[in-house]
Amino acid sequence: MRTKEERIVVLETENAVLHLKLAEVLPTLPAGKIYKYQGLAGRSTNEVLQLYAAHGQQMKLQRSSIVTQLHGAIKRLRQDLKSLRSFALELSKDFQRQSKTCLYQVLAAVQGIQLQNEAMQNKAAIIFAKNIGYQTANDTIETGAVIQQIFGKELRGNIRVHCRIRPLLPFDDVAGHSVSRHRQRNFSEKAAYAADDETVLVKCSRPGHASVNKTFQFERVYNDLESQDAVFADVAPLLTSLLDGYNVCIMAYGQTGSGKTYTMLGPQLEGNLAFSIEEESELGIIPRATQEVFRLISEKPPGSYWVEVSVVEVYNNEIFDLLAKDSYGKMLGVKRDVVTTREGKSDVPLLTHETVENASEFLHLVNKGLQLRVTHPTLVHAHSSRSHLVVTLTITTVVFGDNFGTSWEDEQTSQKLNKEASCTFPQKMRDNKSTSSSRASSPVQLEATEKMKQVKTRLQLVDLAGSECVGMSGVTGAALRETSFINRSLSALADVLGAIAEQRAHVPYRNSKLTHLLQDSVGGDAKLLVMLCISPGQKYLTESMQSLGFGTRARQVQRGQVKKKTFPVLNTNCQIKETILNMALISNKPANDVLAPKKIASIDNSYPPYLDGVIPNALATGCGYS
Numbered sequence: 001m002r003t004k005e006e007r008i009v010v011l012e013t014e015n016a017v018l019h020l021k022l023a024e025v026l027p028t029l030p031a032g033k034i035y036k037y038q039g040l041a042g043r044s045t046n047e048v049l050q051l052y053a054a055h056g057q058q059m060k061l062q063r064s065s066i067v068t069q070l071h072g073a074i075k076r077l078r079q080d081l082k083s084l085r086s087f088a089l090e091l092s093k094d095f096q097r098q099s100k101t102c103l104y105q106v107l108a109a110v111q112g113i114q115l116q117n118e119a120m121q122n123k124a125a126i127i128f129a130k131n132i133g134y135q136t137a138n139d140t141i142e143t144g145a146v147i148q149q150i151f152g153k154e155l156r157g158n159i160r161v162h163c164r165i166r167p168l169l170p171f172d173d174v175a176g177h178s179v180s181r182h183r184q185r186n187f188s189e190k191a192a193y194a195a196d197d198e199t200v201l202v203k204c205s206r207p208g209h210a211s212v213n214k215t216f217q218f219e220r221v222y223n224d225l226e227s228q229d230a231v232f233a234d235v236a237p238l239l240t241s242l243l244d245g246y247n248v249c250i251m252a253y254g255q256t257g258s259g260k261t262y263t264m265l266g267p268q269l270e271g272n273l274a275f276s277i278e279e280e281s282e283l284g285i286i287p288r289a290t291q292e293v294f295r296l297i298s299e300k301p302p303g304s305y306w307v308e309v310s311v312v313e314v315y316n317n318e319i320f321d322l323l324a325k326d327s328y329g330k331m332l333g334v335k336r337d338v339v340t341t342r343e344g345k346s347d348v349p350l351l352t353h354e355t356v357e358n359a360s361e362f363l364h365l366v367n368k369g370l371q372l373r374v375t376h377p378t379l380v381h382a383h384s385s386r387s388h389l390v391v392t393l394t395i396t397t398v399v400f401g402d403n404f405g406t407s408w409e410d411e412q413t414s415q416k417l418n419k420e421a422s423c424t425f426p427q428k429m430r431d432n433k434s435t436s437s438s439r440a441s442s443p444v445q446l447e448a449t450e451k452m453k454q455v456k457t458r459l460q461l462v463d464l465a466g467s468e469c470v471g472m473s474g475v476t477g478a479a480l481r482e483t484s485f486i487n488r489s490l491s492a493l494a495d496v497l498g499a500i501a502e503q504r505a506h507v508p509y510r511n512s513k514l515t516h517l518l519q520d521s522v523g524g525d526a527k528l529l530v531m532l533c534i535s536p537g538q539k540y541l542t543e544s545m546q547s548l549g550f551g552t553r554a555r556q557v558q559r560g561q562v563k564k565k566t567f568p569v570l571n572t573n574c575q576i577k578e579t580i581l582n583m584a585l586i587s588n589k590p591a592n593d594v595l596a597p598k599k600i601a602s603i604d605n606s607y608p609p610y611l612d613g614v615i616p617n618a619l620a621t622g623c624g625y626s
């Protein structure tokens with residue numbers, strides 16, 4: 001190309017020179033010569049033109065070969081990029097695999113450490129148990145159980161949450177007024193399942209979206225086929241703690257119609273709020289717990305325990321005493337107030353406490369109270385409870401001597417508890433139940449009176465009113481107002497748990513009568529079990545998610561260690577006298593018999609000489625009892 005280009009330049013130069021020469025000599029030349037030179041110039045021009053054409057051709061060829069080369073290069077580059085991409089993908093997959101393995105290793109290590117920790121705690125507990133002479137039947141001690149039995153503390157915080165998913169029921173198919181057409185289609189579809197003993201699986205599906213599975217973990221999850229027996233089997237150990245000196249609270253939480261009353265009381269009689277005491281296998285936690293408490297008491301020394309019951313409902317943020325009576329034996333709508341004592345505990349002054357001697361007496365009383373409980377039919381539930389029901393069993397234990405395993409941390413605590421115990425002594429006794437005790441003031445000569453001790457523990461059984469979506473339940477008027485109070489009190493309960501979980505300085509117990517009433521159980525030192533009740537239907541998805549969220553939040557609450565009640569010493573004459581007379585009344589025996597040497601021996605292995613002067617003096621002064 002270059003040669004041709006040079007040749008073109010030479011030819012053009014020559015051409016120009018020839019043209020110049022021609023112009024110079026043209027006037028002098030004969031015509032023949034002119035033609036010759038013109039021919040020469042013409043050929044030269046032709047050659048230049050041919051060369052140009054050839055040059056253009058060659059340039060074209062060159063360009064097309066460059067383009068082809070470029071195409072090839074691009075192709076190769078693309079292939080390189082492809083292989084680079086797959087290499088990068090492979091690398092990232094490899095990285096993911098490696099990080100997963102690392103994560104599993106870390107998790108396994110953490111679990112290993114946790115297991116080691118538990119094993120160490122268990123060993124410590126066993127050593128402690130051996131030191132205090134604790135023996136199991138075959139000398140094998142279950143992990144965790146020992147710690148719970150001996151230290152009385154849960155391994156995972158203080159609030160246990162169990163979740164019960166009820167079966168789909170015929171009324172789940174009944175449409176509410178304002179339920180959308182889409183939802184109606186899915187009425188009988190299940191959304192909540194028990195994936196295993198500790199996991200709830202919720203299938204969340206929304207129109208136009210792929211369904212998403214969510215899981216929630218609890219201490220125990222019951223599927224729709226699990227019986228009342230199975231539910232109570234997990235509750236029963238708490239009742240042993242009750243007699244060991246712990247306060248206990250069992251609370252059913254859930255959407256309206258989700259099975260709270262069924263779980264706490266049992267199926268209700270048709271058109272009646274009372275529950276059938278005859279259908280034993282269907283009985284709920286409240287009747288079973290009472291039977292168990294009395295069974296446990298029957299194994300204790302006679303006369304050393306007595307049980308009182310109170311039944312209240314929190315309706316429209318007011319507390320109603322469902323056991324209040326007038327001279328005709330019944331009183332409706334008796335309001336009480338909840339106050340905070342100087343010790344920071346919640347108390348309901350003037351609340352009726354009935355003494356009961358056995359489970360059937362208790363059930364009779366609770367059934368009577370339930371007749372007064374407010375219910376209202378809604379689209380979701382025909383017998384919807386419109387109030388929170390709180391049944392409280394107060395157990396007073398009297399112990400003689402030092403051998404109850406009680407250790408005083410300091411003298412001050414002892415005195416404080418002593419004062420508390422003497423102030424809260426039961427006022428109403430068996431046959432003369434409404435008779436309040438008048439305290440004798442005449443001094444009695446006693447020796448070593450500090451050997452007699454009493455403590456009160458409390459079992460609170462709570463059937464909360466159901467949270468509900470107004471649109472779905474279709475309530476209006478007064479029922480709508482009730483719903484608003486119910487939802488507000490439940491959100492106050494959630495706020496209280498939130499404040500405790502975040503360890504805020506101020507816990508808003510007083511925002512609602514419900515939280516104020518349950519203050520000691522929710523935020524205090526009680527062992528608290530929340531029984532979440534879930535309706536499985538797709539149409540209750542939002543409410544179920546809300547309840548599961550509440551349960552998850554409750555599980556995260558760390559309230560510090562559950563405290564065992566210690567036994568305050570009864571060291572005033574009147575306290576001793578009252579205690580003996582109460583025991584005599586409860587066991588239906590004369591006071592002399594209560595303190596007969598053989599009875600005392602069963603408690604203390606020795607007749608306490610310090611009681612010598614008590615009986616005659618107590619009987620002489622009478623403490624106001626007939």
Ligand SMILES: Nc1ncnc2c1ncn2[C@@H]1O[C@H](COP(=O)(O)OP(=O)(O)OP(=O)(O)O)[C@@H](O)[C@H]1O
Binds near residue numbers: 224255263381467533
């Ligand atoms: N596990 C269950 N097995 C069979 N039936 C159940 C179960 N749980 C609940 N039910 C039935 O479902 C209905 C609603 O239950 P329940 O009255 O206990 O609901 P609730 O949560 O107390 O409602 P509300 O808050 O409105 O009072 C009742 O007819 C009850 O018998």
